Amino acid sequence: MTGPGQVFEADWGGLFNTWSSEPVFPDKLVEGLGKTFGLMRSGIKPHASCRGAHSATDSAITLLRHVEDHTDIERVRIRCNRHNIRTLGNRKPATRLAAQMSMPYAVAATFVFGNSSLEVFEEPAFSDPTLNEFLSRTEIEEDEALVGETPPVVEISLKSGETYTEQTIIALGDPENPVPPADVEAKFMGLATRSLDRTAAEHLRDAVFCVDKEDTVPLILDLMK
Numbered sequence: 001m002t003g004p005g006q007v008f009e010a011d012w013g014g015l016f017n018t019w020s021s022e023p024v025f026p027d028k029l030v031e032g033l034g035k036t037f038g039l040m041r042s043g044i045k046p047h048a049s050c051r052g053a054h055s056a057t058d059s060a061i062t063l064l065r066h067v068e069d070h071t072d073i074e075r076v077r078i079r080c081n082r083h084n085i086r087t088l089g090n091r092k093p094a095t096r097l098a099a100q101m102s103m104p105y106a107v108a109a110t111f112v113f114g115n116s117s118l119e120v121f122e123e124p125a126f127s128d129p130t131l132n133e134f135l136s137r138t139e140i141e142e143d144e145a146l147v148g149e150t151p152p153v154v155e156i157s158l159k160s161g162e163t164y165t166e167q168t169i170i171a172l173g174d175p176e177n178p179v180p181p182a183d184v185e186a187k188f189m190g191l192a193t194r195s196l197d198r199t200a201a202e203h204l205r206d207a208v209f210c211v212d213k214e215d216t217v218p219l220i221l222d223l224m225k
Helices: 015-019 051-066 082-088 096-100 103-113 127-133 179-192 198-209 216-224
Strands: 073-080 138-142 153-160 165-166
Touching: 051 073, 051 082, 051 103, 051 153, 051 165, 073 082, 073 103, 082 138, 096 103, 103 127, 103 138, 179 198, 198 216
Parallel strands: 073 138
Antiparallel strands: 073 153, 153 165
16 A cells, blocks of 8 residues: 655645644654553543543542441532533433533442442433432532642531542543553453353453464454454
8 A cells, every 4th residue: 555655744735734833843753663652641441431520430439438338428519620510510411421421420329339330320220219319419519729630529428427528639540540450351341241241251351461462363353243
């Protein structure tokens, strides 16, 4: 397969002149080539919600350590920035996607079910009366002190009168706070077995772990059919 020899630097139609303003730094294209891999800066989503809700979800998981279960909690208060309110502030989601884009739902579901897997955003969990009652006591409000990318603050008030507050600065799954390999594998198996039987899912998992070996890619493609 052949193509233009000056795809980057051509005066007309080249990547630089089409998409970049002056000045252009072509050397950046090969800086760290073969040594620095962008893939290592990628994150993994441990929770089945919008990434913007993950910090608050992590905080909810931490706060669960202070209670026997969600029935000890009188009220949940989420303080966040204006952008979070606009994009993730829906307290009454009507669909799975809306629930995944709702910080109050993600936090409430984590307190009620103890996790944030895909199942808690689907039926029957989605219509669970206990969850919906708890969600009605989960508030979200703008905090002008939380500017830019500052993560939200989650506060719980217990029926005993105690109050606990948590703010997760770097959400789990960030390159600086990676998901443990065992948890990545568990997430894969949980999702893969929705479409494959467990044996096939295990074979696919094992094939991906040795993707650099000869003939592995055809095996992966065959398993995914």
